[in-house]
Amino acid sequence: MLATHVDAEKRYEVLRKTALEIAYSGLSPQEKSIFKLETITQAALAETVNWAKSATRRVDWDWLGGYSAFKFRYPKRFETAIWYKESLISLSMGRPTFNGNSLRLDFVEASPKDLGERPSVFNEVLIAYGIYARMINAKQIRIMNPINSEVKKYYESFGYTYIAKNDYLFREVN
Numbered sequence: 020m021l022a023t024h025v026d027a028e029k030r031y032e033v034l035r036k037t038a039l040e041i042a043y044s045g046l047s048p049q050e051k052s053i054f055k056l057e058t059i060t061q062a063a064l065a066e067t068v069n070w071a072k073s074a075t076r077r078v079d080w081d082w083l084g085g086y087s088a089f090k091f092r093y094p095k096r097f098e099t100a101i102w103y104k105e106s107l108i109s110l111s112m113g114r115p116t117f118n119g120n121s122l123r124l125d126f127v128e129a130s131p132k133d134l135g136e137r138p139s140v141f142n143e144v145l146i147a148y149g150i151y152a153r154m155i156n157a158k159q160i161r162i163m164n165p166i167n168s169e170v171k172k173y174y175e176s177f178g179y180t181y182i183a184k185n186d187y188l189f190r191e192v193n
Contacts, residue, residue: 027094032058034154035097042147054140055102056147059086059110063100066107066130073131078166080126082110089114089125097122097151101140106130108137111144113163121159121189122152145177152192162188 039056046054057063059082067082089096089112098112111127127144130137148160162179164186165171171181171188179188 024094031095034151038097038147038151038154039099041150042143045146046143053104054143056143057100057102059090059098059100059112063102063107063110067110069134070128070131073134075131077131078128080128082128085126086112095155097148099144099147101143103137103140106135106137109140109144111148113148115155115157116161119155120157121161122148122155122157122192123187124148124160124162125164127162141173142177149192157192159189159191 035058039058043051043054043056064083064086070076070082071079086098090098093114096112096114099109100107101109108130109128111124113122113124113126115122124144127141129140145160152158152160160179162174165174165181165188174188175181177190179190181188
């Protein structure tokens with residue numbers, strides 16, 4: 020790994036953690052007592068082994084192998100691991116577009132419902148992505164390749180607009 024790659028990884032890790040700290044600070048005191056927002060750790064990746072065993076899982080993304088490759092390839096990426104009462108309930112990761120004008124949300128997954136209680140935290144994911152997008156001067160957030168029309172409509176309920184030609188949704192960064 021080149022020194023410039025290592026430098027970029029360190030520099031953007033500070034931005035990732037800062038964005039998550041700001042997003043966390045916006046939670047209510049009650050939410051702060053039950054939620055934890057962090058970057059993706061080995062502990063979070065280990066939890067995804069249980070996700071893979073679930074009969075209700077809707078995707079077949081290999082977080083263990085896929086994350087390592089994504090992490091190496093994109094030092095400017097943004098990622099979140101959200102914990103609820105000691106259980107991992109969401110992972111996401113994305114990266115800036117090559118021109119830097121947009122921040123992509125490439126992968127987002129919630130823990131399968133049969134693994135226990137989990138409130139919806141997609142809004143918190145979007146808040147964290149919005150903070151990071153502003154930190155890197157991105158003008159929009161893109162949610163890439165929605166899995167089906169139900170999920171696409173869910174994203175649209177957050178104010179995102181679907182672009183069929185490129186199979187993503189976008190919203191301007193406020």
